[in-house]
Amino acid sequence: MINISEVIETNKMIQDENLDVRTITMGVSLLDCADASVAECRRKICAKLKRCAGRLVETGDAIASEFGVPIVNKRVSVTPAAAVGASCCRSPQDFVDIARTLDDAARDLGVNFLGGFSAVVSKGMTPADELLIRSIPEALASTERICSSVNVGSTKTGIDMDAVRLMGETVKAAAERTKDRDSIACAKLVVLCNAPDDNPFMAGAFHGVSEGDAVVNVGVSGPGVVKCALAQIPGADFETLCETVKRTAFKITRVGQLVAQEASRRLGVPFGIIDLSLAPTPAVGDSVADILREIGVEHPGAPGTTAALALLNDQVKKGGVMASSYVGGLSGAFIPVSEDQGMIDAVQAGALTIEKLEAMTCVCSVGLDMIAIPGDTSAAAIAGIIADEAAIGMVNQKTTAVRVIPVSGKRAGDTVEFGGLLGHAPVMPVNTFDCSRLIARKGRIPAPIHSFKN
């Protein structure tokens, strides 16, 4: 029988330490919506999303209320739109129309984001992939809830440098297209390497073609819970530290597993995976940076930060894996800047630079995330940043990503406000030395030697 101290512990995590289920994301395949006519394709998309995800929000709310644990976001991810629209879209405008349809559907479903306005081009771009990428600035500027992602490389295929170059230009164009709104379009656009097919977290969520017709994926969170647990054992040795993170991650993940199974049962859709991530929010006490500080660095960015993050990331996985029957997605610690008050403080204190963040991405689950950079950063420099991150992902056989926002009209040291979960961010300086001759080269970087495992 459950005892009172366990009940108090669980409710303290929820009430005081920001334990929540960050997202229930329903993945929906739109492959069967492909059609030779754009209008017909759009009609099929609306009907399919309504049929599969019509009850997602009410089900999520009911589960949250019955178990007493907040489920912050209810979201939908779909098949990469470049594949869905390949047979009917003849221009970027056709893809913009698809994006608007997805946006309308998201609004009708009541979900706050829909991911999958995406292309997977790790080895090369089809004409449809390229049209979709060229439509991204307008698609993101004229929609509210659509998230876009482009996978430009993988360990198995190498890096498509033509796509990297095009994404540098696209990020820049998206920033310019939304310059009246602090270049907000770039906050909903991520460039990935080794993108997982089952990631429930935005902006990189899409429903990969390896997935079934519909699936429920859940992203757990709870950096505040880990931080509070570590605060109880100040100065403890590494064994105790690691055990504490593992134990806490286990408990957090069990809640995610429960919610995922329940959502799957009630929606009549198979359970996919739990994403074991520590996902911060701008709220005080919901910060991955605070955990790093609790482990012992003054600010993230101080020497030792990468080691502390590596330890944290690994223990979260070790604790979480046993708590769930299927683990996938990104699974690890997220280190976005604008969405984590502790990271923002570190940047403002002068402790954290993009170069240090790049090093940190070698040992955690994603990449350079939600980083505001000067508006005059060139497309080639952004492509260079993307190529660096993709190389880290490719060589280390892990997912990496770049979500930078070259904020139009802003310089290093200024601040931008994105609002809500996207937070606010100090603009960080970028190395201004030139890489345009590298980026101008055509073709792709071959897959690394250790990818040949057959």
Add this chain to the structure above:
Amino acid sequence: MNKAIITVVGKDTVGILAKTCTYLAENGINILDIAQTVVQGYFNMMMVVDLPETSRPFGEIAGGLAKTGEEMGLQVKCQKAEIFEKMHRI
């Protein structure tokens, strides 16, 4: 069995148990176990109850309990038991 956990947190006062139990009795809800403790000066009570199949919807019961609590200046929550069982038991 449809087990739920009711927690009552707040300043200790006369009649907490009586009022909560009255509400449960009126709704045909059986109490399986009760425990209480004081943490950092606050009264904490936990009840394990069995919600009958014929019970009103879960949200209504939870809302009614929360309202009963508010009248006494207490926070009363009702949650399905699985969240605690999953988190603390393998």
